[in-house]
Amino acid sequence: MNGYGIKDGGEFFPVSLQFGGHKLCGSGRFSNVYCGQMIGPIQKEVAVKNVWSDTETRHLPTTQYPEVQILSKVFHPSISNLLYFYSRNANNKTIHCLVLDYLPSEMAKLRDQGVKFDVLDAKLYTFQLFCAISHLASKNIVHMDIKPQNVIMDRMKGLLKLADFGNARRLETSEKTGGAYQVTRFYRPPELLFGCEKFTSAIDIWSATCVAFELFANRVLFRGKDTKDQIMLITGVLGYPTDEDIKSMGVKRPRVARKEARGIETFTSKMLDPDMYEFMKSTLKIDPKKRKTAIDVLKMSVFDVIKVVPRKKRSNGAELPNVIGYTEMNHKRECVEVEPAPAGIETTEKAEKESKSSSSHSTEEETRK
Numbered sequence: 001m002n003g004y005g006i007k008d009g010g011e012f013f014p015v016s017l018q019f020g021g022h023k024l025c026g027s028g029r030f031s032n033v034y035c036g037q038m039i040g041p042i043q044k045e046v047a048v049k050n051v052w053s054d055t056e057t058r059h060l061p062t063t064q065y066p067e068v069q070i071l072s073k074v075f076h077p078s079i080s081n082l083l084y085f086y087s088r089n090a091n092n093k094t095i096h097c098l099v100l101d102y103l104p105s106e107m108a109k110l111r112d113q114g115v116k117f118d119v120l121d122a123k124l125y126t127f128q129l130f131c132a133i134s135h136l137a138s139k140n141i142v143h144m145d146i147k148p149q150n151v152i153m154d155r156m157k158g159l160l161k162l163a164d165f166g167n168a169r170r171l172e173t174s175e176k177t178g179g180a181y182q183v184t185r186f187y188r189p190p191e192l193l194f195g196c197e198k199f200t201s202a203i204d205i206w207s208a209t210c211v212a213f214e215l216f217a218n219r220v221l222f223r224g225k226d227t228k229d230q231i232m233l234i235t236g237v238l239g240y241p242t243d244e245d246i247k248s249m250g251v252k253r254p255r256v257a258r259k260e261a262r263g264i265e266t267f268t269s270k271m272l273d274p275d276m277y278e279f280m281k282s283t284l285k286i287d288p289k290k291r292k293t294a295i296d297v298l299k300m301s302v303f304d305v306i307k308v309v310p311r312k313k314r315s316n317g318a319e320l321p322n323v324i325g326y327t328e329m330n331h332k333r334e335c336v337e338v339e340p341a342p343a344g345i346e347t348t349e350k351a352e353k354e355s356k357s358s359s360s361h362s363t364e365e366e367t368r369k
């Protein structure tokens with residue numbers, strides 16, 4: 001099958017792809033995700049996300065599909081990286097097929113199965129999540145949908161990757177966020193709940209902190225029934241936004257009861273690690289400009305324990321994975337089997353045509369709505 005690889009600078013190159021067997025391992029509104037073995041040009045267990053176009057992206061070639069565009073700009077061990085991609089035609093629809101780094105478990109499913117993480121693992125996973133966000137911020141990208149359903153893990157090895165870049169945006173975009181309707185409600189930051197429509201990396205900081213809390217406390221932090229309830233829960237803990245907050249966010253005053261800040265310690269009832277509170281207090285700020293950035297979060301003492309040498313043992317007896325290097329932002333892609341065709345638009349279009357004409361078997365995603 002003909003597809004594309006991605007060079008370090010983000011350019012695409014045509015490449016021949018080969019796969020072994022695969023099985024369905026997840027699905028979304030417009031996608032099915034299969035996991036299986038890639039045989040060529042590299043041998044690796046991968047996830048293949050088959051996305052069928054919605055109305056806005058129906059006519060886009062896969063090279064221009066937004067998730068491919070965004071993922072071609074990033075590469076980091078804590079991200080489900082795009083390794084290759086190809087497209088297929090089914091019922092006159094383009095199916096965009098994204099070959100991604102695979103990890104076997106989804107955080108939300110583990111939580112539903114009652115899996116609990118000890119403090120060391122919770123810190124290890126939180127560190128990796130913030131490494132991923134830090135890398136995205138360095139590329140001016142906001143994920144916009146950080147939640148346990150989009151966090152994949154390898155519990156044996158203690159590894160985490162951020163997945164699903166279907167809502168991710170570049171910071172310099174002139175589009176608006178859609179305010180209160182972006183980011184899944186429990187993980188939606190106050191500025192979006194109040195109607196702010198600007199993309200900032202601080203959106204991901206709020207969502208990732210809510211996810212981190214779940215790793216430590218095994219429950220959702222702010223489980224609002226609707227937008228108003230979500231605002232009430234947040235203002236109940238952090239207090240009604242000050243005039244300065246409102247000005248900074250450029251939003252109208254929220255029409256909810258004015259409450260005094262109750263504080264995160266009281267609200268969370270179960271005692272967390274004191275360093276964890278220090279971290280949450282620095283990232284759960286109503287004013288997005290006052291939230292600590294990911295790079296600064298990674299330096300906080302809450303993570304000292306996972307940096308200790310020799311590395312500590314995890315509860316499963318395995319040594320902590322060496323994630324210290326994950327704070328570096330310039331991880332290199334390995335480009336395999338670059339064909340001797342010139343790079344650039346012409347190459348890209350040629351490979352796109354070839355890849356379309358090689359459209360193959362039909363699977364259930366083509367018949368699902």
Ligand SMILES: Nc1ncnc2c1ncn2[C@@H]1O[C@H](COP(=O)(O)OP(=O)(O)OP(=O)(O)O)[C@@H](O)[C@H]1O
Pocket residue numbers: 025026027028029030031032033035047049080100101102103104106149150152163164165166
């Ligand atoms: N790289 C991966 N490795 C393993 N499983 C994955 C991977 N990517 C996605 N999945 C699984 O597939 C599910 C759906 O993937 P994803 O969230 O990317 O699809 P989506 O169509 O964007 O979803 P949604 O409609 O919820 O936005 C995930 O929740 C996860 O369980």
